[in-house]
Amino acid sequence: MRMFKGTLVAGLLSLLAATPVLAAELEISDARLRMLPGDRPGAGYFKLYNAGDEPAAVVGAETNAYASVELHMSMEKDGMAMMHGVERFEVPPGETREFAPQGYHLMFMKPQQSLNVGDEVEVRLILEGDERVETTFEVVSPAAL
Numbered sequence: 001m002r003m004f005k006g007t008l009v010a011g012l013l014s015l016l017a018a019t020p021v022l023a024a025e026l027e028i029s030d031a032r033l034r035m036l037p038g039d040r041p042g043a044g045y046f047k048l049y050n051a052g053d054e055p056a057a058v059v060g061a062e063t064n065a066y067a068s069v070e071l072h073m074s075m076e077k078d079g080m081a082m083m084h085g086v087e088r089f090e091v092p093p094g095e096t097r098e099f100a101p102q103g104y105h106l107m108f109m110k111p112q113q114s115l116n117v118g119d120e121v122e123v124r125l126i127l128e129g130d131e132r133v134e135t136t137f138e139v140v141s142p143a144a145l
């Protein structure tokens with residue numbers, strides 16, 4: 001009996017060791033960066049699918065192409081288009097959420113290099129828990145939606 005108990009504990013410990021560190025399984029698609037001329041900020045749009053069992057949340061983003069990136073949400077107030085910063089954007093397990101025009105977007109501030117339509121920009125999404133997911137945004141024209 002003693003022997004059996006010992007084996008059982010060892011078995012449980014190895015099971016725990018084999019459990020991977022909780023990793024968000026966010027799949028990003030349709031990532032595009034709508035640039036504006038000059039020093040004006042660009043807007044990033046994309047789809048997020050959470051393939052994991054736990055909710056995942058985006059809390060920020062970073063890229064070498066712009067000095068800073070903010071999470072924004074567009075809204076209309078008294079007939080005026082406004083936007084404000086957002087702390088986090090959650091995607092429930094098994095669901096898809098979208099950053100899209102007139103809604104959530106990444107606001108890319110202060111371009112660090114000149115970009116052209118068709119260029120590719122590497123962006124790291126910062127997830128809750130300090131994980132990073134890297135993805136490629138395609139630069140699209142201001143007229144694109």
Ligand SMILES: [Cu+2]
Nearest residue numbers: 072083105107
């Ligand atoms: Cu914005």
